[in-house]
Amino acid sequence: MGLSWQQGPLSATRIGRFLVPDPLPERMLYAEPLRRRMRVRYADEWIADSEDVVLLHEPGRYPVAYFPRPDVRDDALLPTDRTTRHQDLGETSWFTVRAGDRRTERAAWELTALPEYAGELKDRVAFAWRAMDAFYEEDERILGHAADAYHRIDIRDTSRTLEVRSEGRVVARSEHPVVLYESGFAPRWYVPRADIDESALTPTEGQTFCPYKGLADYYDIGGSRRAAWSYRHAYPEVGRVDGLVSFEPDKVEVLLGGRRLVPEPGQQVVPHGVDRGLDTTEVRGA
The missing domain is CATH 2.170.150.40 (Domain of unknown function (DUF427))
Structure with a gap:
């Protein structure tokens, strides 16, 4: 489950409720430091390595890891003309990911017009999970999605x-x-x-x-x-x-x-x- 997926407390299908007098917003996003070293493997190369990852929990989605730009290899990201709009967090710019002779389009993104309340995600990049070869915490591969501390x-x-x-x-x-x-x-x-x-x-x-x-x-x-x-x-x-x-x-x-x-x-x-x-x-x- 986790915080915002399946029946989690921030999901649209949660089975419990918050005991507060006023209705909560229909969608609530939650960002927090992962506090684990996380790495990204692509084309047999490490393209991201950080101890400063921020995890974004969004209703109905698996948690997503956002890496600081300085912890991502400069030559791994090729800007594209593609932009989309996140319903809560504004404009999103997309990258082609490359290493060696390999390239994958629309494989990473950055939120480039964040509202003031979402500053934790500024100047950070997220990678499409299945577009990468693997994600690791330290030297162990993490499968499926970023590990959710609220899953037990x-x-x-x-x-x-x-x-x-x-x-x-x-x-x-x-x-x-x-x-x-x-x-x-x-x-x-x-x-x-x-x-x-x-x-x-x-x-x-x-x-x-x-x-x-x-x-x-x-x-x-x-x-x-x-x-x-x-x-x-x-x-x-x-x-x-x-x-x-x-x-x-x-x-x-x-x-x-x-x-x-x-x-x-x-x-x-x-x-x-x-x-x-x-x-x-x-x-x-x-």
């Missing part, structure tokens, strides 16, 4: 019984599932494979990518498409759900402690595409 995952054991049924068939029954709480999302319940009738799961083509958990594989159950998923190579930070299976309560019958689960706000997640040029081996090994 907690995984908890539970003794509540979870049962999954489909078309009258018991697909899974566990007395020790785990629940994954992800900020802004509905809880997700994961079942060990030993407690699942795996003959009921039909693997499907196509994966989705979570920058915080890894690649998800999907399964059909009977006539229900993509009714279950599993992170077969979950990132170490969420290793407790590695290989476990979770089920969609709007596609199959999921009962927790005898109570049927129903979709909640935050249940439907907008899937994230894998970075351009990033294959599944790299995702698993990043």
